[in-house]
Amino acid sequence: MKLLAGYPEALTEKPFHYCPGCLHGIVHRLLAEVMDELEIREDTIGIAPVGCSVLAYQYFNIDMHEASHGRAPAVATGVKRVHPDKVVFTYQGDGDLASIGTAEIVHAANRGEKITTIFINNAIYGMTGGQMAPTTLPEQKTTTSPYGRDLDLAGHPIKMSEMLSVLDGSIFIARVSVHDPKHIREAKKMIKKAFLLQLAGKGFTLVEVLSTCPTNWGISPLAAIDWLKENMLPVYPLGVLKGGEID
Amino acid sequence: MAEKVLMKGNEAIAEAAIKAGCRYFFGYPITPQNELPEYMSRRLPEVGGVFLQAESEVAASNMVYGAAGAGARVLTSSSSPGISLKMEGISYIAGAELPAVIVNIMRGGPGLGGIQSSQADYFQATKGGGHGDFRLCVLAPSTVQEAVDLTMEAFEIADRYRNPVMVLGDGIIGQMMEPVQFNKEIDPADLPKKEWATDGARGRPRNIINSLALDPQDLENHNLVLKAKYEQMKEQEVRYATYLLDDADRAIVAYGTTARIATSAIEMAREQGIRVGLIRPISLFPFPEKVIAEAANRLDSFLTVEMSLGQMVEDVRLAVNGKKPVFFYGRTAGMVPSPEEILEQIILMGGGGE
Numbered sequence: 267m268k269l270l271a272g273y274p275e276a277l278t279e280k281p282f283h284y285c286p287g288c289l290h291g292i293v294h295r296l297l298a299e300v301m302d303e304l305e306i307r308e309d310t311i312g313i314a315p316v317g318c319s320v321l322a323y324q325y326f327n328i329d330m331h332e333a334s335h336g337r338a339p340a341v342a343t344g345v346k347r348v349h350p351d352k353v354v355f356t357y358q359g360d361g362d363l364a365s366i367g368t369a370e371i372v373h374a375a376n377r378g379e380k381i382t383t384i385f386i387n388n389a390i391y392g393m394t395g396g397q398m399a400p401t402t403l404p405e406q407k408t409t410t411s412p413y414g415r416d417l418d419l420a421g422h423p424i425k426m427s428e429m430l431s432v433l434d435g436s437i438f439i440a441r442v443s444v445h446d447p448k449h450i451r452e453a454k455k456m457i458k459k460a461f462l463l464q465l466a467g468k469g470f471t472l473v474e475v476l477s478t479c480p481t482n483w484g485i486s487p488l489a490a491i492d493w494l495k496e497n498m499l500p501v502y503p504l505g506v507l508k509g510g511e512i513d
Numbered sequence: 514m515a516e517k518v519l520m521k522g523n524e525a526i527a528e529a530a531i532k533a534g535c536r537y538f539f540g541y542p543i544t545p546q547n548e549l550p551e552y553m554s555r556r557l558p559e560v561g562g563v564f565l566q567a568e569s570e571v572a573a574s575n576m577v578y579g580a581a582g583a584g585a586r587v588l589t590s591s592s593s594p595g596i597s598l599k600m601e602g603i604s605y606i607a608g609a610e611l612p613a614v615i616v617n618i619m620r621g622g623p624g625l626g627g628i629q630s631s632q633a634d635y636f637q638a639t640k641g642g643g644h645g646d647f648r649l650c651v652l653a654p655s656t657v658q659e660a661v662d663l664t665m666e667a668f669e670i671a672d673r674y675r676n677p678v679m680v681l682g683d684g685i686i687g688q689m690m691e692p693v694q695f696n697k698e699i700d701p702a703d704l705p706k707k708e709w710a711t712d713g714a715r716g717r718p719r720n721i722i723n724s725l726a727l728d729p730q731d732l733e734n735h736n737l738v739l740k741a742k743y744e745q746m747k748e749q750e751v752r753y754a755t756y757l758l759d760d761a762d763r764a765i766v767a768y769g770t771t772a773r774i775a776t777s778a779i780e781m782a783r784e785q786g787i788r789v790g791l792i793r794p795i796s797l798f799p800f801p802e803k804v805i806a807e808a809a810n811r812l813d814s815f816l817t818v819e820m821s822l823g824q825m826v827e828d829v830r831l832a833v834n835g836k837k838p839v840f841f842y843g844r845t846a847g848m849v850p851s852p853e854e855i856l857e858q859i860i861l862m863g864g865g866g867e
Binding site: 307308309310311313320321323327328329330331332333334337340341342343344345346347348349352369370372373377 | 563577578583605720722723725
């Protein structure tokens, strides 16, 4: 008998703390499935961020290191340089990676650190209660942009994947979404590809995952899915931005 | 005994770290400690290690956090403004109970300050330095040889307590050349395996490196565990030296380069018949409070001399606890007290009987 579906070994049995309708759980599950399929659970070290996924270290059944805000790529660098034969990934949100941690992600990518970054972009700060993120869309209302994001005041939504893909040290940058089953399957494929490239020792890999935040967007989970499709996809187009060839 | 070689303080500290089995260095350039990372960038590849110049001090200290969590002996070095930036990582390293060694070759402050020697980071080094209730073990060398010996010991203490250890030198210690010898060499392969490290959960339950505890009772319990370590350090890691203290009626308390200048002043005072001695704290945390408290029972007065406007003097006063007067003399911002200036203060502080 072949098991077609089950609980991933790379996830602990701890229930997620995420809000109803939040898509972090889906991405956690995809990551765990990829680790199981590649049989790397015992050889992987994950770096958790600060933000909604700050407790990610409770959910992955692997060695985990909880970083400070934005510094996950620096912590991952330290781990990977000590254990170059292990798989190291960071899991970071948009406040963590695209705001306070821009220097760390840019330089980790530029050095070609052989790590994989899973970058969750939901256009808002979740954990702290819905403040404007660098990825917040024009006119989007948040608790610190109550009149809508004013581009004159707060600048433009930052396109991290596009920025990182021009660096010579990055070898694979893709943007995916997890708003429906088709896109979830595609997201898993991209995450798996990033890990395979890391295993091949090629260079820096990143998968940006568009996600929702019904709680702080102030809409229902279903409406949030529609909002992502209507508003985020035009600003953050999906696809492979760089690389992806596996020899 | 190993052969003596003439080395600059910064380079000697770097070689001492390698001799202690350190194979990982993450740093960022800043004067007056640049010879240390430069030396590491040359030497670490020769011994199979990794030197990495980080994009900032903040990143460097977080790379140290990662490498320490992964189980390695790891070093970073900087100077005052850079140490302020490294305090983020240092607080996490202390919170997550990881061993790491940090070298601070102090320069004048505050702000960008200057690039000349200073001891104005005493408060930052000995009172935690970053956010939260934590302490570093702080070791202050006064010669290049002592910088070598203390750097090697720093790695042992860091591993023993799973706590960051700071080697606190001033710019003069970093820049001065003196003969040194390295009497020990540790092969990192011979070090005991760190069972708590994140090196992949192969055939064992997973390891987690973390400083987060959202339940305040859990966090208080964690802080009490840390406090117990600091109390144990106070019992076991106090280091100090004395000079001409046995017959003294008064004493100077000084550390690092300032203690050496004070020694010259003491010799000048002795020629005039003034019975002055020296207490030189080597561990600044834990502070050698017992030797000072005991001296306060029989000496008439104390003079603390620092290259600051008065930081360690507060710990000296706590140790003396009002029993005798504690005077202070300091130069700061890169200015160095001369033996003559200190001699003048020794005469002014009075003393018994003469």
